[in-house]
Amino acid sequence: MSQISYKDAGVDIDAGNSFVENIKPLVKSTQIPGVIGGIGSFAGAFELPKGFKEPVMLAATDGVGTKLKLAIDSGIHNTVGIDLVAMCVNDLICNFGTPSFFLDYYATGKLDVAAATNVVAGIAEGCRRSECALIGGETAEMPGMYSQDDYDLAGFAVGVAEKSEMDRVSLVRAGDKLIALPSSGLHSNGFSLARKVLFEKMGMKFEDEFDGKPLIETLLEPTRIYVKTFKEIKESVVALAHITGGGIVENLPRVLPQNLRAEIKRDSIKILPIFELISQHVEMDEMFRAFNMGVGMILVVKDKDVENVLAKTDGYIIGEIKEGKREAVLV
Structure with missing residues (x-):
């Protein structure tokens, strides 16, 4: 009887490992004071910034919407990551929060390592523009949920505000x-x-x-x-x-x-x-x-x-x- 592998089912673990290696220098380029450790652990870590009297942690999450369809259809993948970061950090500052770190979620039907790397390059660029660190993320290869070339993005930004400054x-x-x-x-x-x-x-x-x-x-x-x-x-x-x-x-x-x-x-x-x-x-x-x-x-x-x-x-x-x-x- 022939045996079926995870790759036969549509999930390529080796491609996922290759992708992680590709993005390590991108993640490193976003590091700022406060980052503890690197990617590869079970959770990202960030030290609570000093200098606040009553620090409040703020969090924002968002996606990119159907703008992704244009990126996918055009094959231009290096800008939507900037969008992902922007939609989250621009919300944080409206509560007088300073962005500290960011995490992303990338889901696709079949992992295209080159395309995914370009997406994360955009996320890293967005983090640099926001002066916050990319400290982790998740990549999910989900055949049957998405068509082969499709992918979706979600982002999560966390920052800190002074409690007395939040009620604008x-x-x-x-x-x-x-x-x-x-x-x-x-x-x-x-x-x-x-x-x-x-x-x-x-x-x-x-x-x-x-x-x-x-x-x-x-x-x-x-x-x-x-x-x-x-x-x-x-x-x-x-x-x-x-x-x-x-x-x-x-x-x-x-x-x-x-x-x-x-x-x-x-x-x-x-x-x-x-x-x-x-x-x-x-x-x-x-x-x-x-x-x-x-x-x-x-x-x-x-x-x-x-x-x-x-x-x-x-x-x-x-x-x-x-x-x-x-x-x-x-x-």
Whole structure:
């Protein structure tokens, strides 16, 4: 009777071992003070940072969504890892947390060592941009769950905040200004709609030229990471809102108290060309619910600190906090 191996069932242990060897130098490149040990143990270890009076650990998790479909179909795998890190660490800083370490989960139908290595190279780059360490992860080869070329990603970021600094909502006041930090593109939201419009409705191709380069390059432009900017201007910021799924109108109210509203001047928003293209077939109100529209992060800043924040960032004023029902409105 013939015998069946794990590899015959679709799981290649040797490929997995080769992948781990490939990523060891990538992981090492992200190490910062606080990392204890390296990859290969049963858990990653990180020493609690010193200097906090009442340290609070914060955690955030996210994925990349259907942007992965474009990476898989185009064979460009080295940017979505940056997206994965960005979606997590950009959330942490909104609670005034400083990212410390990151872990990833990579699941696939059949492990392509080269593609997976490129994905982790992107994750490592995202960690370096975030000044946090990649201390572990998990790779799962799951034939029957995913088609052979498909993979999915999830990420987990952990950081530390001072307990007294976490409640930002109570600090927001009428008269505070709203400063937009530009996005780099779609970031990691709205791709199901974008794909339907661009490829099904408009019949565009990856290689079509758009805004001076192939369309696929614009679509796969990685999510901007705002951690270093946050660290530089932290003392001048009242609150931050990461503009992800739901857009400005659904994310900005998360930093508002019940008696205040955010008024944004729609004409002041510097809408990126890719959103103008998509809006040819999507109502503008729907665009603002599905996409960031060129605004990746919104800062609430006191009048006296506006000049300093504008001088240290590429941000620009888009609105103001006013008395009223808790909501964000475009006027």
